[in-house]
């Protein structure tokens with residue numbers, strides 16, 4: 225338990241054991257499931273944590289408020305990393321009432337069999353008094369699910385923001401300081417691109433709505449509590465949800481026998497020689513520490529040019545690369561430049577198919593691409609010319 229203010233207590237947990245968040249996204253630095261207590265004349269718990277942390281969670285709550293009754297459990301978001309201890313809490317606190325919106329109500333029943341008479345349904349802007357302070361509720365649909373809302377504690381300028389402004393990487397110090405944003409920046413971009421990246425327009429709507437609040441503290445469900453770094457965090461979320469990027473190249477490839485990989489490396493070296501910002505991701509490499517599609521998506525949200533390499537496989541795109549392309553499609557990413565390359569043995573198909581997919585996403589296609597037969601050689605793959613094309 226960490227005391228955030230006289231009335232607010234952090235009662236969340238760090239998870240260093242989960243390998244893949246949502247069964248998909250690597251967690252090399254862990255993740256936190258943040259939950260908060262607001263203790264006044266009445267006590268409110270804001271969200272719960274992932275199952276498996278029951279004892280630690282309950283211990284944190286006892287450290288915060290001892291044997292006091294918890295009057296309300298505010299459910300900002302129903303994804304099970306925050307909701308899976310709802311039943312556990314209802315069993316331990318028989319007088320506890322859940323505070324949730326109308327879209328959350330059927331999910332509470334469907335996931336956990338919560339009876340409707342234990343739920344207090346709140347609407348946009350509605351307020352609950354805890355005695356000396358008040359919680360109000362604001363709908364932020366699709367940040368990250370349709371039922372998502374945030375909770376505002378005006379008396380402390382504190383926004384309980386759900387997944388918004390969240391990040392991968394467990395929370396060491398809980399409350400931020402001057403260096404925290406830089407420590408978390410890469411993992412925040414990866415979290416946003418992996419989890420929320422599809423929902424740029426709803427995030428923009430939420431940011432517009434929340435801009436009317438005088439926010440002094442952001443208590444997200446993942447990562448640090450933001451106080452000092454609020455301007456940087458909000459600016460980054462604003463930038464990402466507008467799909468804005470910097471000039472640079474994200475090279476993403478898969479390779480069966482090293483020839484497409486050699487072309488990718490040659491391009492990376494040429495960009496390096498020219499001082500161009502770039503990132504490179506091998507999707508067919510299973511080495512520990514590789515972030516795969518997760519890391520590639522992060523850098524698609526960072527750079528304006530996407531270069532994708534795939535050998536021709538069964539007259540199509542190499543499957544790990546196709547998975548990446550589908551992940552791009554799913555995120556409705558806008559305003560990117562695109563170039564394709566890859567080797568083939570007897571009939572080249574991957575480059576044309578990659579270009580067709582990229583065109584369907586509205587990307588600017590930078591030429592026909594580089595489809596080369598059999599082994600990589602410098603003669604077949606002129607990366608100086610490719611770099612000239614990318615940087616034109």
Ligand code: FEO
Nearest residue numbers: 303305368387445
């Ligand atoms: Fe952290 Fe959408 O749940």
